[in-house]
Amino acid sequence: MPYEHTTASTTPATRYGDPVLYPTAVQQPLMLPAELPPGVEMVILPGGIRTLAYTQPPAAPAATVAAQPIPAWAKTTALLAPTIGGGVAAAGFGISYAAPGLIAMTEALWAAIALIAAGVIAPALLRTTRKAGNRSAPVQHITQNISASGMFGRASGTVNNR
Incomplete structure (x- = not known):
């Protein structure tokens, strides 16, 4: 594949880091300090x-807040919180151990x-x-009498329908 002949560029090549030359400097109008x-x-x-x-703007000085005493109700609540939490944890632990027995008791209760x-x-x-079913026929009573004599005696009986 033949290469085509190229002509040299008329602008100089710039490398990375070379200062960029602007053809004309732009003049900005100056403002007086009072106009800012x-x-x-x-x-x-x-x-x-x-x-x-x-x-x-400069930061405004932070206003210092004087330390205030902690109210009594807050102290009481803070002291009771671990106790209540421990009680709830113990109750949950006990229920987890009692669960099989509770399940058995509920099944027995449903059976009862x-x-x-x-x-x-x-x-x-x-x-x-x-x-509803006995209006057409009276109730029948059947009695049966069986008797036998001796150890190896033969049994005999009667059936009475009344």
């Missing part, structure tokens, strides 16, 4: 350039409630079904 607004001052930068800059409910509801249901 509050908080703006004329400063000289490290390169020797003078410019306007905003400045921080179910037993009581069955004891109350079952007879009421039996009464209502017995009254």
Whole structure:
């Protein structure tokens, strides 16, 4: 691939760090110190350039607050806080140990409630079904008499329907 011929540049090449030459210097109008607004001052930068800059106003002296005594209720609360926290922690620890027993007791309580409910509801249901079902036929009583004589005697019996 053939290379094309290039012509030399007429501007000199600048390297990194070389000072930049400005063709013309810009003249800024100067302000009198009386014309400067509050908080703006004329400063000289490290390169020797003078410019306007905003400045921080001087910090106002901090007002010192006199130490006040701690109220009695605050001291009492501060002393009670660890005690209450310790009591809550001990209660949680005890409940964690008692949890299996509490679960067993609740299951036993539910079983007792179910037993009581069955004891109350079952007879009421039996009464209502017995009254409705026995209106057509009277109740029959069956008696049975069995007797036997001797150790190896034969048993005999009678069945009476009344």
